[in-house]
Amino acid sequence: MTTKVAFLFPGQGSQNVGMGADVFAASDAARRVFTTFDETLGFSLSDLCFQGPEETLRSTINAQPAIVAVSLAYLAAFQEALSPHNSSWTTPLAPSYTAGHSVGECTAMVAAGTIDIKGVAHLVRERGRLMHEEEEICPGGMAAIIAMKEDALQQVCEDATRQCLQQLDQKAQQHPGMGRVVLANYNAPGQIVISGEQKALDTACALAKERGAKRAIRLSVSGAFHSPVMQPAATKLAESIAATQIQDATYPIISNITAQPITGASDLRSELSRQIAESVQWTRTIEYLAAQGVKVFFEIGPGQALAGMIKRITRDVDIINIGSVEEIEKAVARVKEF
The missing domain is CATH 3.30.70.250 (Malonyl-CoA ACP transacylase, ACP-binding)
Structure with missing residues (x-):
């Protein structure tokens, strides 16, 4: 396929009670994602996503792993729909780039092969816990x-x-x-x-x-995410990241901090810790991807916040949302036209 595509993943604030329930019912691959998160975290994150309560889901310590889990479930289900017997995060449709908004960058790192699903489940739960801790202090x-x-x-x-x-x-x-x-x-x-x-x-x-x-x-x-309020959390998170297995990315990830591609494991570790206290350069991220010839942006996960932003940043690109079973079916049909 000659068309350049990018996989994009949303961040906190996109969560809603009921998210992911349809794909859990419809897709074996999606169910495996939710089951792995539930088993790794030791509680039913999937029930929290599907049933709430909203206040509990909205809490930082829960919202972050929930959004990552749901986004990965939709990605897994999408690839499964394209090729039921030969699918992975990037098979059969391989992106040219991946990127995520805030905690969505953790999802992008799974999609790019830098961290496995159990590792990211632990990491985003700790990320959320540390950020919640600073919410209470300041x-x-x-x-x-x-x-x-x-x-x-x-x-x-x-x-x-x-x-x-x-x-x-x-x-x-x-x-x-x-x-x-x-x-x-x-x-x-x-x-x-x-x-x-x-x-x-x-x-x-x-x-x-x-x-x-x-x-x-x-x-x-x-x-107060991406501000000095989160600096103590960033310092503590670096310790958890140091103990997490992270490898070089298979596909470039566009940094929230610099809006430039990164692939090396050491750069990814630095990115993960620093970005919670630094600004998210999303406008520059989309401008960079468009300048590299990306013509199709897949927003994978709950909501359509990223699509709205992209439309205000660049024109003459296609935006395909994957946040429901119905949208997966439409996306599969679109991919066959590439």
Whole structure:
């Protein structure tokens, strides 16, 4: 096949109660994914995905492994539908590149052969646990700022941080995220997500609207991801990553941090630990893939958030969603046209 394709995987915030239930019922390959996650984690993650409750599923410690499990289940079912007796993460349809948004990057690493399913189950559960721990120590959140230029929003974050730091005593400033808010996710032109400690985030949202932002939309996440609030979690996660078997990638993974391809195991280890406290360069990721001639983007997993972003970043590409059994059937038909 000459058409270049990329497999893309969503991050936290895409979860919903009921996700994956249809593919669990329809696909042996998908059931194996869920069973492996359940057995590895020691509880029924699949039941949590299918039945909730929503509040429990939304918690960072659960949402992260849940999204990775569901995304991998749909990928496995899709490849199985293409070739029932000869399928793997990248067979029969092999991507030219893989990428994931935030925790979706962990899914991409499985698809690229760098880590096995048991390893990623343990890793994303620990990733979620450590990030949840920092949520409790330094509460915060994230907000999408609509229709504000990057440089203006950067100034908003700097001003909000300065105001909040001036109001903190020296003891409170000992946590690296306290009083700070930063640009976190460069999702698409006109949509940048900011992230930070709660008061700093509130201050920045108010300033952004005062200075012309169309909207400030709070995200369905419980912490200040991709900000200094998560720096202690990144340091601790590096220890878990060091104990995890990770190998070179079969297909290039586009880094959240640099928007450049990485394949080496040591670079992947660094990426996994650093990215939870650094910005997600999603706009640059899609621009890079388009510049490399990728014409078909598969968004594999719950929701269609990535498709919406891609449409705002580039044109003249096909976006195929795989987040239901019905969408798998449509995707198989599309692949046969390549």
